Amino acid sequence: MLHPVVLSGGSGTRLWPLSRQDRPKQFLALMGEHSLYQETVLRALGIPDVQPPITVCSDAHRFTVGEQLQAIGVGSGGIVLEPVARNTAPAIALAALHAVATDPDAVLLVMPADHLIEDEAAFRAAVEHAVELAEKDWLVAFGITPDYAETGYGYIRRGEPLGDDGFRIERFVEKPGRATAEQYLADGGYSWNSGMFLFSARRYLEELGIHAPAILQAAQEAYAGAGADLDFIRVDAEAFAASPSDSIDYAVLEKTERAAVVPVSCGWSDIGSWSSLWSVAERDEADNRTEGDVIAVDTRGSFVRAAEHRLVATVGVDDLVIIDTPDATLVARKDRVQDVKAVVDRLKADGRTEHLSHRKVHRPWGSYDSIGVGPRFQVKRITVKPGAALSLQKHHKRAEHWIVVSGVAEVTCDDRVFDLHENESTFIPLGSVHRLRNRGTAPVELIEVQSGSYLGEDDIVRLEDVYGRS
Amino acid sequence: MLHPVVLSGGSGTRLWPLSRQDRPKQFLALMGEHSLYQETVLRALGIPDVQPPITVCSDAHRFTVGEQLQAIGVGSGGIVLEPVARNTAPAIALAALHAVATDPDAVLLVMPADHLIEDEAAFRAAVEHAVELAEKDWLVAFGITPDYAETGYGYIRRGEPLGDDGFRIERFVEKPGRATAEQYLADGGYSWNSGMFLFSARRYLEELGIHAPAILQAAQEAYAGAGADLDFIRVDAEAFAASPSDSIDYAVLEKTERAAVVPVSCGWSDIGSWSSLWSVAERDEADNRTEGDVIAVDTRGSFVRAAEHRLVATVGVDDLVIIDTPDATLVARKDRVQDVKAVVDRLKADGRTEHLSHRKVHRPWGSYDSIGVGPRFQVKRITVKPGAALSLQKHHKRAEHWIVVSGVAEVTCDDRVFDLHENESTFIPLGSVHRLRNRGTAPVELIEVQSGSYLGEDDIVRLEDVYGRS
Known part of the structure; x- marks a missing residue:
């Protein structure tokens, strides 16, 4: 069975200020209605007989991944949380272990979440070729046929042909200089290394055990210690952190005898910068x-x-x-x-926050946007999704006024629980235990005016939380 | 007696988006603590034995002028409101008529409100020379000694010397081309036309009567029909509108035999564009x-x-x-x-508002800033100055929530009048007659959340207004 594995761990700093740590580029709708992550999932699901996608992402993005899958009506094959970033070899190892746990013959189609592919039919045809090679125990890299002398990508040099489907990989080469890139383009035997791969999960784990046993061991121990937290697969953090950090290219594909490349020309772009986004828009x-x-x-x-x-x-x-x-x-x-x-x-060096989050911050229950600040006060626009609830909480240093502008909010304030309708307001005194809940079917939109001596997000005591954050 | 006349009617569109119609560049603190208008007033008051400044401005800026004078502790010699813009000759005629009404021998120092002068001592020395010429019945233009071949200004060609103080004006010349400007610079006999003038008010009115009688007549009729509105001199709008629109240069100085120029080198700039502001900053x-x-x-x-x-x-x-x-x-x-x-x-052609006002709008009672808008709601941050009050008003299509975040607001809502303290809130139902007042000595800062089907500024019925706006 073919299992798409979507690697969603990137931080996308080169697309700042739109891409930020808590919502990096793969989760942004940069080129239309869907995010790059959603596009990647939908592209994979266009392949016949494919399984639900396995996503590997960081803990911080777990709710975003869940929501974005839900928004396109896609069931998840598992959302595996990387406790720390350890590059692609260990991340793919977790996905492989997760796949073989239910399907020992799983074949993995590994795709970064932030790539653009214009010609999906060409991509599907390449996947078909790759599957045939994987069945013969090859580990396949998808090589993009260059249409100009790009110096920002690594290249793959093809070796002997493997039937009609692809080629043995002769070698990987680093990002070339201008002249070398021109030469590669003229030669015709080189492809861009797309970062997309296809292979049997079991075969990958075997090769990893041979060429990078420390990575395999760390991934195995981390996955063995995994617990389910809501829909998420939370592996053992300490065990995973012990893994060497390495890419699949270095750790496995450059070392194995069974590396193959399937060249493909599918309008691929890695959207690596604002200029590359401009060029494909x-x-x-x-x-x-x-x-x-x-x-x-x-x-x-x-x-x-x-x-x-x-x-x-x-x-x-x-x-x-x-x-x-x-x-x-x-x-x-x-x-x-x-x-x-x-x-x-x-921004990092100065201890600022504009690289971490947008003014509008997404939360599992909805979002808040700090629309005005002044001495001793802050105004937030808050949206609570249907069926969602904020944690039961209190603040030591601020009181809050809530005014509902749309929908019906259920408010808990100490011992009282009551509904607040459109155009009604209430006051949450400092120290009161409170909660905001949306039992309706439409979003609740409200304005919160905070007042107090300190208005930081860390002045919150969470007493209960449906999202496991307390 | 020397009366400064500050012409503050400009619209300053070339400094958009900072300069907007309801707060053009002369009222902005572009180069430090004070606005260009305030700098102009303070510069004039640095001249020995000078009278309080007469300001000519448009009706829309009257409260801004009053506030900016108050902020620097300067008493006003009169704020003359131009009902419509008719260029400088009629505007100066109003100021001259206002000056001679109390001081028949008034000498006017006419200055645009939006110029920068770095060397005030040199400027004061030039004023002294000009006063001596004005006493001999000359109408004096201040000519700036060029330090490069500017093509964006008009030039003044000097004629025969008038003692040590200045020169007869040989002719005015329009903005030259590059080569001509270079030639003027090399020649040494040319100055930039600064738009600053000095002359006896009576003499100006006489010359105006000779060379532009229609302007004089319109100004006289307009001023004769003037009424005082608070601190403002509100001339007869219809009479003033009948005046031809012309500059003092064209209407008088190019025609009279008594035009003189006093050259001065005083670090002058007209801040006519962002690049000129950059160059002097x-x-x-x-x-x-x-x-x-x-x-x-x-x-x-x-x-x-x-x-x-x-x-x-x-x-x-x-x-x-x-x-x-x-x-x-x-x-x-x-x-x-x-x-x-x-x-x-x-922006004008598209019927937009970003050239008219900033998001934060100044009012005689303080300011409001629309910090958030959404379907059927708007959030404003409102500041009410000590002692100030909004009009007694009602709205047909919106209700309002008020939350005080600083100071004490006196709230009128239909029959009730009550104080609202920091961190207290109230609700103004749709159709209720209400007023917000600050009886304290500190500003009142509040958040207003409006809700309703229509939230435009024009949904307001003013029943009473201390600023004469009802």
């Missing part, structure tokens, strides 16, 4: 990609994105990337967007 | 001017301004102007900032 006659409320005067070759309720106007500029969000705006030269990382590094 | 070692929360990576020669509570990050850009405000951000090439006007024209 639809653009207007001035070669601009604009999103949101933008007035572009004499502007060319640029990517301009305005945040909701905000206008971005440009005058006489070329080849810029302008990404506007509620709390931060980036203006970068399009050929310098790799250095967006320098901004994120600076 | 203090800059860092990379030639950048940054204001607010800015992270500039490999950025040169740029003006970057972040709005409060927002971060602007730049990567690898040169010679840009980036002006960020709560509802709109401009990104322009520094040598293309004249075309910011094209954005404003587009």
Whole structure:
């Protein structure tokens, strides 16, 4: 059986300020209605007779993954939580162990969650070829046929043909210089290393045991200690942390005798930067990609994105990337967007938060957006999903006013439980034990005005939580 | 007696998005603590034996002018409201009529409100020379000694010397081309036309009567029909509207035999665009001017301004102007900032409001800022100044929740009048007659949550208003 494995552990700092640690690029709808993660899942489910997808992600993104699967009506084959990031070899090992636990003959189709593929039919045909090779015990890498001399990817040099389906891998090569990349392109025997793979789970684990036994051992111990937490597979953190950190390429594929490549030309892009997103996006006659409320005067070759309720106007500029969000705006030269990382590094060094989360923060129960702050007060717009509830909680340093602007909220405040309807308000005194719940079928939208001497998110005592966060 | 006349009628569209119709550039603190208008007033008051300043401004800015004078502790010599804009000749005529009403020998020092002068001592010395010429019945223009070949200003060609104090004006010349400007600079006999003038009020009115009698007549009729409205001089609108629209240069100075120029070198700038503001501002070692929360990576020669509570990050850009405000951000090439006007024209054509007012709107009683909007609700942060009161009002289509976060508000709601303290809230039902007042000595800060089917500013019935707006 074919099991898609979606690797969703990336942090996507090069797409800051849209991509942030608590909602990195794979979970953003960058190119239409669905996030890159959802697109990846839907693409995999387009393959005949495929099993529900196994997702490997970090603990911090577990609710996002669950929600995004639910939003596209897809049942999960398991959401495996990486306690710490240890690169792809250990992550795939966990997925392989999870797959063989129910299907000893599982074949894994491993896909990073943040890639774009335009020609899905070509991709499915390549998967079919790869499956045939996997049945002959090959570990297959998908190699993208280059259409220009890219210097930002690693390459795979093909060796002898393996029937009609692919080639033995002669060697992996690192990101080349310009001249070498041109030579690879002219040669025709090189593919881009896409980071997508297909192989028998058992075969992968065997090869891992031969070439990287410490990784296999750590993954086995971590998975053996796994517990189920809601829909999540929570492996033993200490055991997993003991694993060496290595990529599948280095740990296994460069060492095994059974590495194969299936070349494919499927309109693939890794959306690795704002310029690569610009290059694959639809653009207007001035070669601009604009999103949101933008007035572009004499502007060319640029990517301009305005945040909701905000206008971005440009005058006489070329080849810029302008990404506007509620709390931060980036203006970068399009050929310098790799250095967006320098901004994120600076934010980290300064102990700031704009790389960690957006002003609007997603929670398993909905979201909150800090729309106004001043001395001793803060205003939040809060949305509670149908059927959802915030934790039963109290604060030591702030009181809260709640005004319902849409829906019906069930409010617990110390001993009282009551409904708060549209256009009604209530007051939660400092120290009161309280909870907000939405028993209805429509979202509850409310405005919270906090007042107090300290208004940080860490002034919260969770007494009970349906999401296991207390 | 010397009466400063500050012309504050400009709209300052080229400094959008910071400068907007209801708070144009002369009222903004662009270069420090005080607004350009306040700087202009304080500069004038640095002249010995000077009278309180007469301000000519549009009706829409009357409260701003009053507040800004009060903020610097300056008594007003009169705030003359232009019912419509008719350029400088009629505006100065109103000021002259106002001055001679109490001081028949008034000498006027006319200054646009939006200029910057770095060397005030040099300016005062020039005023002294001009006063001596005005006493000999000359109408004096201040001519700025050019330090480069500017093509954006008009020039004044000096004629024969008038003692040590100045020169007869040979002629005014329009904005020259590059080559002509170079020639003017080399010649040494040309000054920039600063728009600042000094003359006897009576003499100006006489010359106006000779060269532009229709303007004089309109101004006289308008001023004769003036009424006092609070501290403001509100002239007859219909009479003033009948005046031809013309500048003092065209209407009088180019025609009279008694036009003189006093050259001065005083670090003058008209702050006519973002690039001119950049050029006079203090800059860092990379030639950048940054204001607010800015992270500039490999950025040169740029003006970057972040709005409060927002971060602007730049990567690898040169010679840009980036002006960020709560509802709109401009990104322009520094040598293309004249075309910011094209954005404003587009906003006008589209019936938008981002050129009219900021998200935070100033009112005589304080300010409001629309910090959040959604379907059927809006959240405003409202500040009421000590001693101030909103109008007694009601709304047909919205109810309001008020939560006081600082100070003590006196609330009128139908028949009830009560105090609302910090951290208390109240509800104003749809249709209720209500008022908010601050009887205290500290500002009242409150959060208003509006709910209803229509939330526009025009759903207001003012029943009583201390500012004469009902």
